[in-house]
Amino acid sequence: MVKKISTSLLLAMAAMMIHGTGWAAEAVTTDTGTTSWMLTSTALVLLMVPGLAMFYGGLVRTKNVIGTMMHSFAAMVVIGVLWPAVGYALSFGPGILGGFVGWEPKYFMLQGIDETIMSTHIPEYVFAMFQGKFAIITPALIAGAFAERVNFKGYLVFIALWSLAVYSPICHWVWAADGFLFNLGPKGAIDFAGGTVVHISSGVTALVAALFLGARRGYPKNVMHPSNLVMTLMGAGLLWVGWFGFNAGSAIASNLDTARALTVTQMAAAAGAFTWMVIEFLHHGKGTSLGVASGILAGLVAITPAAGVVQPAGAFALGAIASIICYLAIMLKGKLGYDDSLDAFGVHGVGGIVGALALTFFIRPSWMAEASAKVAGGWTVWQQLGVQATAVGITVAYAAVVSLLLLFIVEKTIGLRIGENDEMSGLDHSMHGEQGYGLINPN
Secondary structure, rough: OOHHHHHHHHHHHHHHHHHHHHHHHHOOOOHHHHHHHHHHHHHHHHHHHHHHHHHHHOOHHHHHHHHHHHHHHHHHHHHHHHHHHHHHHHHHEEEOOOOOOOOOHHHHHHHHOOEEEEOOEEEHHHHHHHHHHHHHHHHHOOOOOOOEOOOHHHHHHHHHHHHHHHHHHHHHHHHHOOOOOOOOOOOOOOOOOOHHHEEEEEEEHHHHHHHHOOOOOOOOOOOOOOOOHHHHHHHHHHHHHHHHHHHHHHHHHOOOOHHHHHHHHHHHHHHHHHHHHHHHHHHHHHHHHHHHHHHHHHHHHHHHHOOOOOHHHHHHHEEEHHHHHHHHHHHHHHHHOOOOOOOOHHHHHHHHHHHHHHHHHHEEHHHHHHHHHHHOOOOOOHHHHHHHHHHHHHHHHHHHHHHHHHHHHHHHHHOEOHHHHHHHEEEEEEEEOOOOOOOOOOO
């Protein structure tokens, strides 16, 4: 009898020790599968930046290839320094100034997260670096609007100020747990991977910058041929690949939500490219490489805010709708006469707005059911559309006003629009003293 009791006690103690060890391990260890995927996603999003450099670089004239690609690489450098220093704290720290922006002293230079494991079971270092890649590519997108006519030093100062004064506050509003757009409505304004934070903010800023700086000399009278559409296609391909990290990584998990986001990203990109080709065949009788690249981006931009809430059929619809509206927006640019050099607003701004609003009509029923359960009387698609429209309107207004102020300050202090001689000789020579294609005539 004593032996049986002793054995039972030993087994009970062993079970308690194992159980206790399990709880302790869960509190301090990472989920290696999720962490591995998030490390991969972080690398994929960074891959998009040289992809964007190739995409933009192939679209400008030969004399501006290096200067244009440097805009993307410079964003990796400048924001790569600012983000760990203060950007992460401003974006994801607890709200200050009435929730206008965040701040957390321990996030300065990431000094206080050395041993932090988040509730998602990944090291906070990984989350901080993943989000930092979004902060890098967003100002790089803006450069497409004023390609071939901007002072490099002025550009560096502008994107630094813009990242702090525009990107970080909007990021905090939409993605921080105490952000007011994150908490608008029963489940917040939907922006799964950056339709509002990334594409609308950069696209609207691009339009403001294009209008503020004025057109390139000779535009639209002189034809300005792309220097290398092969490079543009390769850039579009890298962007497509990187976007899987951009969208699927935003689940901050490795599960069903990740699989859903990856699937709808693929489908929207394909639908966008297919629709753009069809439009070109109907309009011009032929499909173009630039059209395919533009359609890919239109579909990817539109699915970005929606990747966590729509099903495959909705992804097809969003990709197609975005292609049609972005195509019309680019045609309208020609009629209005403003020089958004590489259609940063026409694709990213317009596509982001389309995705953020139109996703409302394709939301997964289970998402709407969860939202309705949180509100007395339920929650309708039209109410969620109102939330989405509010987020879009606030982002558009804030990005436009603050960006215009920053453009004015930089232009009046350092200078942003280059002089006529520098523009005629090209950015490669005037800003960097180099040539992108060696002995090829830069003109």
